[in-house]
Amino acid sequence: MKQIVYGLLVMLVAIGISSCSAPEKLGVGEQRxxxxxxxxxxxxxxxxxxxxxxxxxxxxxxxxxxxxxxxxxxxxxxxxxxxxxxxxxxxxxxxxxxxxxxxxxxxxxxxxxxxxxxxxxxxxxxxxxxxxxxxxxxxxxxxxxxxxxxxxxxxxxxxxxxxxxxxxRLNDYYAPLQKIAGHSPEAREGLEVFKNNCLFCHSLKGRGGNKGVRLLEAYNFSNESDRRRMLIDFKNSHHKDNSEKQDIEQFVTEEKLERVIDFLKKFEKQVEG
Missing domain, CATH: 3.90.420.10 (Oxidoreductase, molybdopterin-binding domain)
Known part of the structure; x- marks a missing residue:
């Protein structure tokens, strides 16, 4: 009888140690x-x-x-x-x-x-x-x-x-991008759209995130066919039914996207110059 009780105690202690030494693993973003x-x-x-x-x-x-x-x-x-x-x-x-x-x-x-x-x-x-x-x-x-x-x-x-x-400081953060946009109305409008909707994933000049592709490496904005390809890729990736539920198309109309391309084209020329 003592042996049975002793065996049960050993099992309970082992279970307790196991539960304490193996805490639930939290996923990315759940670390709190x-x-x-x-x-x-x-x-x-x-x-x-x-x-x-x-x-x-x-x-x-x-x-x-x-x-x-x-x-x-x-x-x-x-x-x-x-x-x-x-x-x-x-x-x-x-x-x-x-x-x-x-x-x-x-x-x-x-x-x-x-x-x-x-x-x-x-x-x-x-x-x-x-x-x-x-x-x-x-x-x-x-x-x-x-x-x-x-x-x-x-x-x-x-x-x-x-x-x-x-x-x-907001001005310090955006200064490199504001300098590129210069006084061009189209480029400045494109920058406003870009920094409110796109910069978070597509970084420029060390500003923004790197979750998305580097746009200046993926497209030649001086090339008409590449600009069209960018428009097509945007619509294919950022519509409301995409698997990641990142519907950027609802924020950026085709006209606004054209202004973004104007800004990126100017940005590209500055980099090359």
Whole structure:
């Protein structure tokens, strides 16, 4: 009898050790750990490690977002969110920072001005509940436009999978691209469309993300056939039924895409020159 009891105890201890030593492995974007990079009182840049629970200590609000559902072609989505402005209040910005760079796990890079964060009462979602298919990239932290806020309908208000928030100066960030656009009305219009919808995946001059192809390597924008090919590739990759649910076509009309090509053509000439 003692041997049976002893055997059972050994089994229970083994099971307990096994369950403690093999915690559930979280996927990319589910770590609920992220960085906030900013300047200290001396102006020196450094990073703080934050967790989801620490962020949620500012107060969690369960909300829906018509903006999100419209952009993602979903319905009745729900989010656990924290007011972005509450987080901003924790930091004293010493170097004229007026924007937050959003570096993501999948090499996407978003950016939002502090003005827009406050104007549209933007939220950081720490939990996402969808009633339909959820693509791999759609993980917290996620930018959410709450109901009742009329933010421009653009890709930049849908940044997901955020791993780092970094305070920057907006003019410094965009300066290399503004210089390329120059005074050309078409190129400047193209830059505005590009930086609000495309730069996050297709970097230029060290700005933006690397989730998508490098456009200047993939296309020769001085060549008419390559420009047409780019238009075709855009429509084939960024329509509403694409598998990644990244419908950029809803933000960028064909006319706007033509202005983007004008900007990239000018950019290409500057690089070659």
């Amino acid at each position: 750990v992220f960085r906030i990079t900013h300047a200290d009182s001396t102006g020196r840049m450094f990073s703080e490690i934050w967790t989801g629970p620490r962020l949620e200590s500012f107060g969690v609000l369960e909300i829906s977002s018509e903006y999100f559902d419209r952009a993602m072609h979903t319905s009745d989505s729900r989010f656990s969110t924290v007011r972005f402005s509450r987080l901003l209040e924790k930091f004293q910005l010493k170097r004229g920072e007026d924007a937050v760079l959003l570096n993501c796990f999948d090499d996407y890079q978003g950016i939002l001005s502090l003005h827009d964060i406050n104007r549209y009462d933007l939220r950081l979602a720490t939990n996402i509940k969808l009633t339909s298919y959820r693509p791999d990239w759609l993980n917290p932290l996620l930018i959410i436009v709450p109901n009742g806020k009329q933010a421009p309908f653009q890709e930049r208000f849908l940044t997901a999978n955020i791993r780092e928030l970094k305070f920057v």
